[in-house]
Amino acid sequence: MINSIKALRVTLRSMARKRVTAEYPKEHLPVDNRYMGFPALLWDFQRDEPFCTGCMVCVRYCPTQCMSAEMHDNPRFAEGDSHRRKIIQTFEINLNRCILCGICVDVCNFDAIEMSHEHELAGRGRNDQRVDLGELLKMGKKYQADTGWKQSKPNAPSPKEKEAATQKSEAGKPAPEPPSPEGASRAEGRSG
Ligand code: SF4
Ligand code: SF4
Numbered sequence: 001m002i003n004s005i006k007a008l009r010v011t012l013r014s015m016a017r018k019r020v021t022a023e024y025p026k027e028h029l030p031v032d033n034r035y036m037g038f039p040a041l042l043w044d045f046q047r048d049e050p051f052c053t054g055c056m057v058c059v060r061y062c063p064t065q066c067m068s069a070e071m072h073d074n075p076r077f078a079e080g081d082s083h084r085r086k087i088i089q090t091f092e093i094n095l096n097r098c099i100l101c102g103i104c105v106d107v108c109n110f111d112a113i114e115m116s117h118e119h120e121l122a123g124r125g126r127n128d129q130r131v132d133l134g135e136l137l138k139m140g141k142k143y144q145a146d147t148g149w150k151q152s153k154p155n156a157p158s159p160k161e162k163e164a165a166t167q168k169s170e171a172g173k174p175a176p177e178p179p180s181p182e183g184a185s186r187a188e189g190r191s192g
Contacts, residue, residue: 025120031117031119033147035115035117035119036100036102036115037100037115037116037117037118037119038093038095038098038100038115038116038118038119038121038139039093039098039100039102039104039105039113039114039115039116039136040113040114040115040116040118040136040137040139040140040142040143041088041091041112041113041133041136041137041139041140042111042112042113042114042137042140042141042143042144042149042151043137043140043141043144044151044155046155047076047081047082047083047084047155047158049074049076049082049084049087050087050088050112050133050137051110051111051112051151052069052087052088052091052110052112052113053071053084053086053087053088053110053112054069054070054071054072054086054087054088054089054091055071055086055109055110056069056071057107057108057109058103058104058105058107058108058113061103061104061107062103062104063099063101063103064097064098064099065097066093066094066095066096066097066098067091067092067093067094067104068090068091068092069088069090069091069092070088070089070090070091071086071087071088071089072086072087072089073085073086073087074086074087077158077159080158080159080160080163081158081160082158083155083156083157083158083159088112088133089133090132090133091132091133091136092130092131092132092133093130093131093136094127094129094130095121095129095130095131096126096128096129096130100115102115111151111152111153113140114140114143114149116139116140116142116143117142117143117146117147118139118142118143
């Protein structure tokens with residue numbers, strides 16, 4: 001009898017405690033900022049284009065060879081609006097083969113790829129987890145918005161920005177001093 005009362009007390013105490021589990025998949029618990037989900041490509045909102053230049057470094061270092069990328073000449077560089085001569089054209093990651101090691105993030109020199117918070121990509125087909133550039137950027141933008149992500153270093157100036165800076169510095173230079181009357185009269189004497 002005493003043991004039953006003790007057991008009832010434990011049950012009642014447990015019922016009053018705050019719930020720490022969630023009814024997945026109806027309910028989702030937030031993940032920590034440091035959580036490493038699938039890799040995603042990030043968007044440069046200053047230049048309005050991806051950070052990724054398609055340099056292929058991550059592709060070469062990926063231990064499972066689940067990535068592929070192609071670059072092309074950046075038309076926005078030719079117009080003077082971007083500092084990136086080359087930009088990503090196609091990118092694909094087969095997330096079925098990704099082991100979430102984070103090597104692609106470590107080797108990227110351009111702040112272009114991060115381990116996002118995406119972790120629910122179940123599908124039925126063999127190739128359902130082959131994600132393309134558009135999908136990777138969508139995942140990246142969501143990650144940037146959710147975490148308030150900031151790039152590690154500012155962008156280099158674009159051709160237009162460089163030109164504007166040169167014009168500004170030239171406009172700020174003091175005007176050349178007029179020749180002194182003494183020097184002017186000597187010059188006149190020489191010419192006469
Ligand atoms: S993600 Fe980084 S390392 Fe990979 S291709 Fe793009 S710029 Fe290069
Ligand atoms: S996290 Fe690792 S396995 Fe996945 S794409 Fe990046 S380098 Fe490849």
